[in-house]
Amino acid sequence: MKSSHILFLLVSTLICSTALAEERVIPEFDRYDAEDIMDVCAGCHGEYGQGTPDGEYPRLAGQDPVYLARQIEAFKSRKRINIPMIPYANDRELPPEDVRTITAYLASINLPRHLKPLKPGEKFDAFERLEESKRVLNIPHYPGDPKKGERFYHRECASCHGEKGEGNWKKHAPMLTGQHPKYLLRQIDKIRKGERFHDSVDDAELFREYSDRQIADMLAWLSRQDD
Numbered sequence: 001m002k003s004s005h006i007l008f009l010l011v012s013t014l015i016c017s018t019a020l021a022e023e024r025v026i027p028e029f030d031r032y033d034a035e036d037i038m039d040v041c042a043g044c045h046g047e048y049g050q051g052t053p054d055g056e057y058p059r060l061a062g063q064d065p066v067y068l069a070r071q072i073e074a075f076k077s078r079k080r081i082n083i084p085m086i087p088y089a090n091d092r093e094l095p096p097e098d099v100r101t102i103t104a105y106l107a108s109i110n111l112p113r114h115l116k117p118l119k120p121g122e123k124f125d126a127f128e129r130l131e132e133s134k135r136v137l138n139i140p141h142y143p144g145d146p147k148k149g150e151r152f153y154h155r156e157c158a159s160c161h162g163e164k165g166e167g168n169w170k171k172h173a174p175m176l177t178g179q180h181p182k183y184l185l186r187q188i189d190k191i192r193k194g195e196r197f198h199d200s201v202d203d204a205e206l207f208r209e210y211s212d213r214q215i216a217d218m219l220a221w222l223s224r225q226d227d
């Protein structure tokens with residue numbers, strides 16, 4: 001390869017990675033205020049916003065802050081019904097400045113996919129290891145055919161939710177990889193029933209055309225993207 005080509009490659013890689021970094025700008029927030037608000041959310045969504053594997057409570061950590069804020073607004077206006085959050089989703093409990101703080105804080109939480117192996121010679125500290133392990137989130141493999149799921153996902157969903165389901169902070173399409181599959185399944189069910197808004201008003205009908213098998217295969221593929 002000519003050196004000019006290598007330079008071109010280097011420059012374009014740099015531009016691409018900066019573009020991703022620019023896309024994922026987390027607004028500044030007051031950590032003290034954020035942790036105070038988080039005390040309330042942690043009761044259901046977990047100390048690190050990791051959600052629960054049974055899909056009852058979604059993961060919030062690492063999600064696009066604009067997307068999160070839009071959901072809270074939708075809960076407040078009851079455009080999206082979320083009964084457990086009714087006592088919190090109102091302007092008295094969660095005024096706009098608190099929404100800005102907590103959504104920026106949640107977006108900034110990085111959950112490792114694996115427990116880091118001990119470096120050679122590193123001392124084993126049981127307490128530290130336990131604390132670290134609480135932050136690890138790796139979605140267990142969902143039953144289905146991931147090969148078929150990949151084709152379906154790339155045809156129908158990747159243009160907005162990203163090549164690997166990582167989400168798109170420009171389009172404010174949430175990450176699906178790393179989210180609990182049972183939670184996603186419940187949302188898809190709500191979209192089909194017209195109980196939850198998706199990207200366009202016609203999506204309820206579109207989602208009803210997808211078979212349960214196609215959805216399960218897609219979840220099987222998504223659940224393998226954070227291995």
Ligand code: HEC
Binds near residue numbers: 037042043057
């Ligand atoms: C009493 C339990 C409970 C508490 C406390 C709670 N939530 Fe939730 N939250 C839920 C449930 C349940 C859902 C999922 C609702 C559904 O299935 O549509 C949810 C969903 C959400 C979502 C939507 C996530 C997505 O992927 O669309 C956001 C954002 C959210 N909560 C933010 C918060 C914040 C911020 C707090 C703290 C101020 C909080 N929640 C406190 C129960 C709770």
Ligand code: HEC
Binds near residue numbers: 172197
């Ligand atoms: C044209 C863009 C677009 C396409 C294509 C698309 N989505 Fe979405 N999706 C969105 C947007 C935007 C949202 C956020 C909607 C909101 O604000 O409530 C969303 C939200 C979701 C949610 C809710 C996630 C959560 O955390 O609560 C699920 C589940 C979902 N999409 C699944 C899918 C699946 C499955 C496909 C493919 C069959 C798909 N989407 C295709 C744009 C898209």
